[in-house]
Amino acid sequence: MSDTSQAVAGGPLRSRDFRLLLAGAATGQFGAQVTLVALPLVAVLELDAPAFQVGLLTAAETAAFLLVGLPAGALTDRMRKRPLMIRADLVRALAMASIPAAALADALTMAQLYAVALVTGVATVFFDVAHQSYLPQILPREQLMSGNGALETVRSTAQVTGPGLGGGLVQLVGAHFAVIVDAVGYVLSALFLQRVDKAEESPERVAGGSLSKEIGEGVRFILGHPLLRVIALTTGLANFFTAVLMATQTVHLVRVVGLEAGGLGLVLSASAAGGLLGALCAGRVAARLGQARVILLSLLVTGPFALLWPLSGHGVPGALLFAAGSAVVSFGAVVYNVAQVSFRQGMCPPRLLGRMNATLRFLMWGTLPLGALLGGALAQSYGTRTTLAWCAAGILAVPLPLLFSPLRRMRDLPAPQDDGGAAHGTPRKTAPGDADEHPAPASTC
Numbered sequence: 001m002s003d004t005s006q007a008v009a010g011g012p013l014r015s016r017d018f019r020l021l022l023a024g025a026a027t028g029q030f031g032a033q034v035t036l037v038a039l040p041l042v043a044v045l046e047l048d049a050p051a052f053q054v055g056l057l058t059a060a061e062t063a064a065f066l067l068v069g070l071p072a073g074a075l076t077d078r079m080r081k082r083p084l085m086i087r088a089d090l091v092r093a094l095a096m097a098s099i100p101a102a103a104l105a106d107a108l109t110m111a112q113l114y115a116v117a118l119v120t121g122v123a124t125v126f127f128d129v130a131h132q133s134y135l136p137q138i139l140p141r142e143q144l145m146s147g148n149g150a151l152e153t154v155r156s157t158a159q160v161t162g163p164g165l166g167g168g169l170v171q172l173v174g175a176h177f178a179v180i181v182d183a184v185g186y187v188l189s190a191l192f193l194q195r196v197d198k199a200e201e202s203p204e205r206v207a208g209g210s211l212s213k214e215i216g217e218g219v220r221f222i223l224g225h226p227l228l229r230v231i232a233l234t235t236g237l238a239n240f241f242t243a244v245l246m247a248t249q250t251v252h253l254v255r256v257v258g259l260e261a262g263g264l265g266l267v268l269s270a271s272a273a274g275g276l277l278g279a280l281c282a283g284r285v286a287a288r289l290g291q292a293r294v295i296l297l298s299l300l301v302t303g304p305f306a307l308l309w310p311l312s313g314h315g316v317p318g319a320l321l322f323a324a325g326s327a328v329v330s331f332g333a334v335v336y337n338v339a340q341v342s343f344r345q346g347m348c349p350p351r352l353l354g355r356m357n358a359t360l361r362f363l364m365w366g367t368l369p370l371g372a373l374l375g376g377a378l379a380q381s382y383g384t385r386t387t388l389a390w391c392a393a394g395i396l397a398v399p400l401p402l403l404f405s406p407l408r409r410m411r412d413l414p415a416p417q418d419d420g421g422a423a424h425g426t427p428r429k430t431a432p433g434d435a436d437e438h439p440a441p442a443s444t445c
Contacts, residue, residue, distance in 0.1 A: 012147040017138050017198045024192035026154045028089065031185020033162025034169065035096065037265050038178035039113065040250040041170050047110055055247035055376015060114045062243065062368030064121035069362030072125045073355040074215045080200045081134035082193055088127035089190035095119045096183040103176035129361060138198060145283055145342040152279035152338050159272030167265020218355025230405040231340050234398060235364040241394035243371030244387065252384035257318045267319050271326030278334030286339055290411035294339045299399040302332025306396065310389035329395065
């Protein structure tokens with residue numbers, strides 16, 4: 001029995017290749033979550049950076065999605081995905097390892113932190129686009145919801161455990177040495193990916209094709225699809241305000257709430273527990289409510305809890321409020337992500353997967369550096385609590401595009417379209433009770 005047949009018969013975890021993909025994701029994500037705590041603390045504690053410079057560092061980490069997001073998709077569609085992911089892992093490992101090396105030489109500067117953040121961001125763009133395009137080669141369409149749920153579970157578990165360990169390592173060995181865990185995680189990810197057996201042929205080049213023409217095809221595919229358009233807009237708004245939070249939270253929790261590195265890590269770990277619960281339950285919730293409804297309700301119901309962020313003051317009560325707000329918002333975000341990523345992977349023609357994922361990343365993640373810059377500027381000018389209040393108001397507005405879209409009248413998402421030349425499928429509008437016509441996806445739990 002083939003690896004794909006095993007996945008169909010017993011779920012994605014029966015597939016050896018998927019287990020290796022999952023193990024690589026676990027090691028890479030764990031290291032990245034340690035760095036989520038350690039890298040801003042290098043700036044805040046060791047280089048005494050002001051709030052705007054911390055925001056600039058967050059922007060540098062995500063600027064690649066805006067700078068190279070579109071060409072990355074077209075280039076990824078021209079290459080085999082697994083070797084590309086391995087190279088991206090090794091580049092990220094070398095970049096992260098340069099931080100403790102510079103610290104030992106007493107030569108670490110903010111300029112180097114910006115450069116490391118930018119380099120790892122570019123590598124991450126290519127890795128993520130290739131990863132999302134590679135999963136449908138490992139699993140059949142009917143297993144994508146379960147597979148993405150398992151990957152989100154791994155990511156959320158890393159978000160729960162990584163920041164706590166990262167905070168402890170910062171207190172034990174210093175922030176600049178804690179990031180070495182990230183470098184090791186990327187090396188292990190590359191080693192796991194190297195062991196995947198799935199044969200992958202080089203994509204066929206279209207005669208007369210050019211990079212700009214291929215990019216344009218991906219953009220037209222997204223903008224011509226009514227559901228993908230609204231998903232891109234909604235996620236872009238969510239990421240914009242998430243970046244405002246990311247640029248502000250470390251400064252707020254250290255300088256306003258009064259946490260040390262270990263306490264900061266624990267708060268971020270507790271916040272991520274909601275995401276882990278969301279990953280475990282996303283498939284079950286989608287099966288009960290419908291995949292389209294879940295995309296809307298996951299954000300609409302959990303968004304108001306962002307109002308707890310600006311209410312967090314000094315001491316333990318403030319830390320608990322911040323963690324509670326983040327945990328609920330994270331639950332909604334992960335449920336939303338599992339549903340919408342599984343939908344777009346299943347409905348896109350294979351030859352367009354790289355460009356589709358990269359175009360969406362450009363539209364959705366390109367807002368991250370803009371939000372980070374705004375967050376840093378607002379925090380320096382008006383304080384972190386005011387910035388968090390604006391951020392919470394933005395999170396409340398995120399579901400508005402969904403409320404004015406065809407998704408509002410749908411229970412489940414439409415079946416995938418054939419790659420027969422029609423690039424833009426029009427979804428059929430379904431009534432709220434029209435459950436029998438669109439079977440709910442399988443549970444991830």
